Amino acid sequence: MHELSVTKSILNICENEAAVGNFKKINKINLCVGEITGLVPDCINYYFNIISKGTIAEDAVINIKKINLKINCLDCKYEGVMEKREYLCPNCNGRNFKILNGKEFYLESIEVD
């Protein structure tokens, strides 16, 4: 995924919300970003500063909550956090698992005036 297109879609959502809710200004944007989305928070911040100029979300603070990678192992039934680097079930070292969390990316909430 590319940060620029992702950041644009965040701004779009914010502007739509602002239009619907008749907000004057967006102060804070709370995002949730999964560990394995590959999205870099610093890049999102960087692009947002540029593309939000002159919009209702100019100067908004972006707060990014990281979501850890969690799996459900189909072999040993382990359910919990997995180290991204290893990509193996921490309990049985198997690779036969389902990813529960870590792939998500969404706008959790915005704070407005």
Ligand SMILES: [Zn+2]
């Ligand atoms: Zn396992």
